[in-house]
Amino acid sequence: MTFRFLSGFGAYWMLLGKVFSRPEKPAIYYRQTMKELVSLGLRSIGIVTIISFFMGAVITLQTAYNTENPIYPTYLIGLGARDSIILEFSSTIVALILAGKVGSNIASEIGTMRVTEQIDALELMGVNSASYIILPKVVATLIFNPFLTLISIITGIVGGWIVGTTAGVITSPDYIYGIQYAFIPYYITYSLIKTLFFAFIITTVSSLQGYIVEGGSLEVGRASTKAVVYSSVFILLVNVILTQLLLS
Amino acid sequence: MIRVDNISKSLGGREVLKDVSAVFEPGKTNLIIGKSGSGKTVFLKCIVGLFGIDSGAIWYSDILFNELDFRARKEIRKEMGMLFQGSALFDSMTVEENVRFPLDMFTTMTYGEKLVRVNFCLERVNITDSNRLLPSELSGGMKKRVAIARAIALKPRYLFCDEPNSGLDPKTSIVIDELIREITVELNMTTIVNTHDMNSVMENGEKIIFVEEGEKCWEGNKSQILKSDCKLLNEFVFANALAKQLKESAR
Ligand SMILES: Nc1ncnc2c1ncn2[C@@H]1O[C@H](COP(=O)(O)OP(=O)(O)OP(=O)(O)O)[C@@H](O)[C@H]1O
Numbered sequence: 001m002t003f004r005f006l007s008g009f010g011a012y013w014m015l016l017g018k019v020f021s022r023p024e025k026p027a028i029y030y031r032q033t034m035k036e037l038v039s040l041g042l043r044s045i046g047i048v049t050i051i052s053f054f055m056g057a058v059i060t061l062q063t064a065y066n067t068e069n070p071i072y073p074t075y076l077i078g079l080g081a082r083d084s085i086i087l088e089f090s091s092t093i094v095a096l097i098l099a100g101k102v103g104s105n106i107a108s109e110i111g112t113m114r115v116t117e118q119i120d121a122l123e124l125m126g127v128n129s130a131s132y133i134i135l136p137k138v139v140a141t142l143i144f145n146p147f148l149t150l151i152s153i154i155t156g157i158v159g160g161w162i163v164g165t166t167a168g169v170i171t172s173p174d175y176i177y178g179i180q181y182a183f184i185p186y187y188i189t190y191s192l193i194k195t196l197f198f199a200f201i202i203t204t205v206s207s208l209q210g211y212i213v214e215g216g217s218l219e220v221g222r223a224s225t226k227a228v229v230y231s232s233v234f235i236l237l238v239n240v241i242l243t244q245l246l247l248s
Numbered sequence: 249m250i251r252v253d254n255i256s257k258s259l260g261g262r263e264v265l266k267d268v269s270a271v272f273e274p275g276k277t278n279l280i281i282g283k284s285g286s287g288k289t290v291f292l293k294c295i296v297g298l299f300g301i302d303s304g305a306i307w308y309s310d311i312l313f314n315e316l317d318f319r320a321r322k323e324i325r326k327e328m329g330m331l332f333q334g335s336a337l338f339d340s341m342t343v344e345e346n347v348r349f350p351l352d353m354f355t356t357m358t359y360g361e362k363l364v365r366v367n368f369c370l371e372r373v374n375i376t377d378s379n380r381l382l383p384s385e386l387s388g389g390m391k392k393r394v395a396i397a398r399a400i401a402l403k404p405r406y407l408f409c410d411e412p413n414s415g416l417d418p419k420t421s422i423v424i425d426e427l428i429r430e431i432t433v434e435l436n437m438t439t440i441v442n443t444h445d446m447n448s449v450m451e452n453g454e455k456i457i458f459v460e461e462g463e464k465c466w467e468g469n470k471s472q473i474l475k476s477d478c479k480l481l482n483e484f485v486f487a488n489a490l491a492k493q494l495k496e497s498a499r
């Protein structure tokens with residue numbers, strides 16, 4: 001168990017070493033990165049928007065029902081919803097969801113390339129396969145995921161506003177006052193920093209799982225499950241560490 | 249020229265290659281034959297460096313290939329082309345992009361020059377009007393031919409083919425054999441082909457190495473193969489009824 005963990009960790013660092021070596025043809029890497037921006041970034045906007053809207057709504061309702069108290073001003077519901085969304089929801093929960101979507105996608109794509117000998121074909125030509133396949137994915141998610149986080153923050157807050165006012169737990173002016181009250185801009189920075197770490201974890205951990213597949217389509221399926229599980233666990237672990245480092 | 253000296257390789261705790269030596273000459277189609285599971289693919293992957301070897305030496309002309317690091321190997325890699333057993337086309341790229349890939353990666357040709365070369369290679373393997381298709385839209389034989397086109401795009405000095413005609417009908421299979429032989433002579437390449445197809449052996453076998461259970465059992469050419477007295481080789485060559493009858497009647 002300990003041995004497997006350590007050798008897995010060793011493989012991870014060795015792969016990172018291969019990924020971050022100097023690209024041989026920058027133009028081709030640029031083209032690949034553009035492709036990945038579309039497939040890993042743009043194609044995630046839909047799911048992030050839908051989930052953020054409903055989570056923002058639920059957070060607002062929960063906050064309202066847990067603070068039903070005459071001495072507690074209702075605008076604080078808006079403030080509470082805003083801070084939960086910015087601090088935890090739009091970075092960590094969205095990262096977990098992306099680990100499911102993007103992570104499994106990456107692991108099965110790379111795993112299939114491995115078992116159909118496409119990676120061997122690249123290596124044979126003298127191409128650094130790890131760097132050619134993985135680096136564009138890492139760069140694309142590092143560029144794009146912060147935007148996903150911002151989109152999530154906005155739709156989450158809008159969702160809370162629409163559903164909160166429709167359900168009648170808070171008035172529109174109170175909510176709008178609440179989301180501006182005692183706003184700490186650093187929280188956004190904090191959220192974006194976490195997003196960068198999580199994006200890196202999702203792409204590299206999932207890529208490794210795909211890259212080391214041996215066997216056939218069954219193993220590719222397993223690799224994609226492992227990719228989701230491992231990246232989720234790492235995200236939660238790093239979340240604890242970053243929260244302590246950045247907010248204390 | 250490629251020379252391998254006494255190479256051995258274990259996989260999953262089992263010795264898959266045992267002390268194999270061979271010389272492969274340029275301008276010739278060198279065949280590695282043997283039944284399924286005998287170690288042909290592993291042998292080929294050791295020669296091209298996709299598998300590291302446990303002992304022995306692999307020489308490309310006068311360069312000791314197995315001792316080189318990734319960077320140094322790259323120079324030789326650019327002169328290699330390989331057709332994998334399952335074609336290994338990049339499935340997110342079209343036929344044209346697949347064949348153009350090595351040119352994109354390793355040349356400074358303009359787009360127009362690349363296109364000329366791509367179309368030349370595709371015509372060479374009799375694939376026309378399919379530039380925009382994806383590999384998933386091709387038949388097995390077409391995939392193999394596109395893979396050959398990709399392998400020869402950079403005019404390699406070394407060509408490796410892992411079962412170029414498995415799973416093909418006899419006619420297409422002969423077309424591919426002829427193609428490999430022709431381009432080998434044309435470009436004076438050192439070509440190594442894995443096969444268990446007796447047709448190709450009799451067509452292309454200028455130099456044949458017979459492998460059984462990871463050991464080299466016999467070496468010769470197509471005119472010697474029918475007269476050999478190696479028992480395992482005879483079992484392999486005369487496996488089917490027709491071949492057996494022919495051998496009987498030849499006596
Ligand atoms: N990655 C691997 N790990 C462990 N064993 C392997 C691996 N690859 C191949 N082998 C074993 O090595 C032996 C030779 O396999 P190889 O693929 O070279 O056969 P082959 O001669 O190419 O057969 P075929 O004609 O069916 O392609 C087989 O017994 C196989 O089980």
Ligand SMILES: [Mg+2]
Pocket residue numbers: 288289290333410411
């Ligand atoms: Mg094989």
